[in-house]
Amino acid sequence: MRVLLAALLLALVVFEVHPAAALAANPSLAKRDFQVLPKPGEKVPLGPRHYFTYAFAKPPKLGNAVMRVEIFTREGARDTSFTVKGDADMPSMRGAHAAGDQNFALSKKGVYLLPVRLVMPGDWEVSFVFQKDGKTVLRGCYLFDL
Numbered sequence: 551m552r553v554l555l556a557a558l559l560l561a562l563v564v565f566e567v568h569p570a571a572a573l574a575a576n577p578s579l580a581k582r583d584f585q586v587l588p589k590p591g592e593k594v595p596l597g598p599r600h601y602f603t604y605a606f607a608k609p610p611k612l613g614n615a616v617m618r619v620e621i622f623t624r625e626g627a628r629d630t631s632f633t634v635k636g637d638a639d640m641p642s643m644r645g646a647h648a649a650g651d652q653n654f655a656l657s658k659k660g661v662y663l664l665p666v667r668l669v670m671p672g673d674w675e676v677s678f679v680f681q682k683d684g685k686t687v688l689r690g691c692y693l694f695d696l
């Protein structure tokens with residue numbers, strides 16, 4: 551798993567540069583049908599019986615970053631029975647950097663991990679889709695400035 555992630559990150563070292571005005575993170579630019587999530591580290595309700603937290607593994611900067619998601623039951627037991635998908639894009643130039651929804655990989659410790667490429671400064675969005683038993687439970691997005 552670690553090796554795979556490292557290989558993925560190595561494969562993603564090509565940068566893109568666009569001349570574009572950097573807009574501030576703006577909730578009105580969130581993806582349709584996605585709820586804007588509370589800030590990283592906060593507990594977010596996930597269906598009736600679970601919650602999750604999310605955060606970048608390290609403070610994000612230009613280049614490659616890893617988004618982490620951890621899911622727990624309401625009683626606080628880690629749960630890895632969900633499928634989590636995600637993508638990163640810039641709301642002000644939607645589609646320009648999107649890779650399409652990718653599955654988060656599950657680490658040995660039960661943390662969901664997704665490498666994302668933050669290729670230019672400006673407004674960014676990481677979107678999350680949580681599925682359980684084939685059904686979508688929550689769509690959320692995190693808006694931030696880089």
Ligand SMILES: [Cu+2]
Binds near residue numbers: 568570
């Ligand atoms: Cu861009």
